[in-house]
Structures are given as C-alpha cells and as structure tokens.
Amino acid sequence: xxxxxxxxxxxxxxxxxxxxxxxxxxxxxxxxxxxxxxxxxxxxxxxxxxxxxxxxxxxxxxxxxxxxxxxxxxxxxxxxxxxxxxxxxxxxxxxxxxxxxxxxxxxxxxxxxxxxxxxxxxxxxxxxxxxxxxxxxxxxxxxxxxxxxxxxxxxxxxxxxxxxxxxxxxxxxxxxxxxxxxxxxxxxxxxxxxxxxxxxxxxxxx
Amino acid sequence: xxxxxxxxxxxxxxxxxxxxxxxxxxxxxxxxxxxxxxxxxxxxxxxxxxxxxxxxxxxxxxxxxxxxxxxxxxxxxxxxxxxxxxxxxxxxxxxxxxxxxxxxxxxxxxxxxxxxxxxxxxxxxxxxxxxxxxxxxxxxxxxxxxxxxxxxxxxxxxxxxxxxxxxxxxxxxxxxxxxxxxxxxxxxxxxxxxxxxxxxxxxxxx
Ligand SMILES: [Zn+2]
Ligand SMILES: [Zn+2]
Numbered sequence: 001x002x003x004x005x006x007x008x009x010x011x012x013x014x015x016x017x018x019x020x021x022x023x024x025x026x027x028x029x030x031x032x033x034x035x036x037x038x039x040x041x042x043x044x045x046x047x048x049x050x051x052x053x054x055x056x057x058x059x060x061x062x063x064x065x066x067x068x069x070x071x072x073x074x075x076x077x078x079x080x081x082x083x084x085x086x087x088x089x090x091x092x093x094x095x096x097x098x099x100x101x102x103x104x105x106x107x108x109x110x111x112x113x114x115x116x117x118x119x120x121x122x123x124x125x126x127x128x129x130x131x132x133x134x135x136x137x138x139x140x141x142x143x144x145x146x147x148x149x150x151x152x153x154x155x156x157x158x159x160x161x162x163x164x165x166x167x168x169x170x171x172x173x174x175x176x177x178x179x180x181x182x183x184x185x186x187x188x189x190x191x192x193x194x195x196x197x198x199x200x201x202x203x204x205x206x
Numbered sequence: 207x208x209x210x211x212x213x214x215x216x217x218x219x220x221x222x223x224x225x226x227x228x229x230x231x232x233x234x235x236x237x238x239x240x241x242x243x244x245x246x247x248x249x250x251x252x253x254x255x256x257x258x259x260x261x262x263x264x265x266x267x268x269x270x271x272x273x274x275x276x277x278x279x280x281x282x283x284x285x286x287x288x289x290x291x292x293x294x295x296x297x298x299x300x301x302x303x304x305x306x307x308x309x310x311x312x313x314x315x316x317x318x319x320x321x322x323x324x325x326x327x328x329x330x331x332x333x334x335x336x337x338x339x340x341x342x343x344x345x346x347x348x349x350x351x352x353x354x355x356x357x358x359x360x361x362x363x364x365x366x367x368x369x370x371x372x373x374x375x376x377x378x379x380x381x382x383x384x385x386x387x388x389x390x391x392x393x394x395x396x397x398x399x400x401x402x403x404x405x406x407x408x409x410x411x412x
Contacts, residue, residue, distance in 0.1 A: 001303075004264075004271055005262075005271055007256055007257040007261060008257060008261075008270050010253045010256070010257070011253040011257040013253070014250040015253075015254075018235050018239075018250075019235070020235075028226075029226075029227075030257065031295070033254060038259065040223065041255055042255060044223070044224075045254050047220040048220070048221075048239060048251050049248060050216070050217070051214060051217040052244050052247040052248075053244065054213055055211070055240060063210050064210055064211045064240075065210055070210055071210060072210065088237075089210065089237070090233065090234075090237070093207060093209070093210075096208050097207075
C-alpha cells in the first residue's frame, strides 16, 4: 500500500496492529475518522489512553475495576462461599447477563496452553488456591471453555486443591436451549447424553 | 452489556462508533490493548490525533497530503493534461498500485447520492470544472464505481463541462483478467460485449 501522507500511513500502521484489523480495514476506519468532527477522534484516543493508564484489576477476583476491590467482590448481597472461575472478564459479563449467579468470581486471565507459552504461572491460579485456603469458599464452579486447554486447566486447579474441603463442579455442557438436536455437533450431543440429569430435577426448573 | 469499569465502558463506547465495529468486537480490541505494553495504546492514540489535527488535503487534487500540494501534483514527470477523476483516496492508491497511470488525479470525495443526502455541492466538482477551464487539461478519465450513483455523477460532470474542449472517457468495464467467462456476472459480461474493442488493438497490448 502506497500512502500519499506519512501521517495517514502511521495511523493505518497503528490501527492495523489490532487483532483482526487488516490494513484495508484500518484504512477504512481511519478515513472514517477523518470525515467525522475532530472531537470524535479526540474522545476515542482519550478514552483508550485513560483506560490503559488508570486501569485497576480487582485485588480479590482480578476482574477489571475502577476501584481496588470490584463492585461484585464488595457487594454484601453476594455469597463469598461460591466462586465461579473464568478465563476472561468477558465470561464475567456473559454470566452476569444471565442474572443467575449470586456468588463471586475468579478471573484466571486465560487457560493453560503450552502451545501459546501460557503455563500455570502466567495465570491467577496461585491466588485462587490462597482464596480457597483462607477457608470461606465452599464451592468452586469451573466455567472454562470446553477445549483441551480448558480441561487441562480444570485438572491442574483440581490437583492444586487436593486436600482442601472445597467442592469443585463444572458448568453443564449440552444442547443449547431451543436448539434442534439434529443441528447439534456430535461432541456436544455426546456430552449432553453422558451428563444427563434426572428428569424430575429438570421438571423443578420450569 | 454490563461493565465492571466505567473506563472500560467508555473505551468500548468510543471504539464501537467506528463503522463495522460492534460492541463485542470493540470489547475484544480494547481488552487486547490492555494486554499489550502501554506504549502501544499511546502510539495508536497519538497517531490518530496527529492525523486528525494535522491532515491536509492537496489544494489541486484534494488527495490527502502532508503538504499543501501533494507529491503527485508536484511531480514534474506526470502529465497535467490527463486527469483521472475518482471518488476516494483509496481509488488513487489502487490506481497508483497498477503503475499504469502517468497523469494526475481529482478526488471528488464521494459520488452524487440523493438517498444519502450527497448532492453535487458536497463534492469537489466545481473545483474540477475550474481546473478544466484553466485550459491545461486535455482529457478527463472518469473512474467512478459502476453504480447508478457513479453513472449519475459521471453524467453531471459531463454536463458541467459542455462547451469546453476537454475529452472525457470512462475506464473500461469487463471481465477481470484471468477470470473464466462462466463465473462473470451478467451485467459485467453484457457490458464487456457492448464495449468490445477491435482485436488488432488488443494484440498491440501484448
Ligand atoms: Zn473483584
Ligand atoms: Zn494533489
């Protein structure tokens, strides 16, 4: 790509470092900003630098927060006995959106993936073990993705907590509510058969 | 989407104002920046505000430029007699990439589109007419997109230039080089039949 302006080229170079943004898309985004009022670009830049320089991670659950302890961890109406372990803050947002969970979280920051050079030491596993050892936690729900890396991480956490009293569960995998069986992938369908639940307990939910 | 941080929410709000970037994508991009060193966010923000506040449009062709007259317009090896009229600076970049064009450009900034509220007054048509009236231009190549809006804009420009001596041509439409006829869309194929060229003149090109 040949640019008629160094300033334009620099902006496109920077924008195209974002994941999934190729140089053509970056150019389209930058040209869009040029057509908008100048304050829009200023607000975008300002909000990104503000976030990057003032961001705090909750010292208990490692969720992104504006305060040292996040709103969820400091909410007295939420149980400290039940902790949902997730990879990422997007998982916290997804679970919060269900309105079904009244415990607290622990954000690992990823999952163990030797291929990507992510070992247990890169994740917030030690601080999870410490939280459990402090004795207040009764149950951990492991809500990592159902992949080999997720399973590896689950198992690693399970081993680290051997000898503690905490109950460990994983979220159910199965056919999405409302989906037709015929469109489900085989692995999910197989898992939903293995993890079948007593019909009477399914009745109680409805 | 419920955010655990106002700073995060503001950054996602701003990012998702870019065209084609939904809130989920915006969140993914912002979280990526948080995982990168702080200077990456600073460089991105800086390059966008720099571009937005220091951008210049060439006073002759309206291409984005770092100088009042762009490199193409000020290049003595390029002909001022031949001007290629395009919608957008991306078209300039595409044509420059062919290495086939030795004239200069005129960037309209869009095409006439009453549906989108774009009339001739929003485009750099008047300045094109003035460039032609100054007498140096011998030929205009209209290289707008082959859409109704492109055709409307072409015709408007043609009418504005009635009474001048300038030759007006449009770029050829046809089957892309190397493509099989059977995969061409009907409109393109029809146009390539209408706009057929003498075989002997096609021989000279090879
Ligand atoms: Zn927290
Ligand atoms: Zn120029």
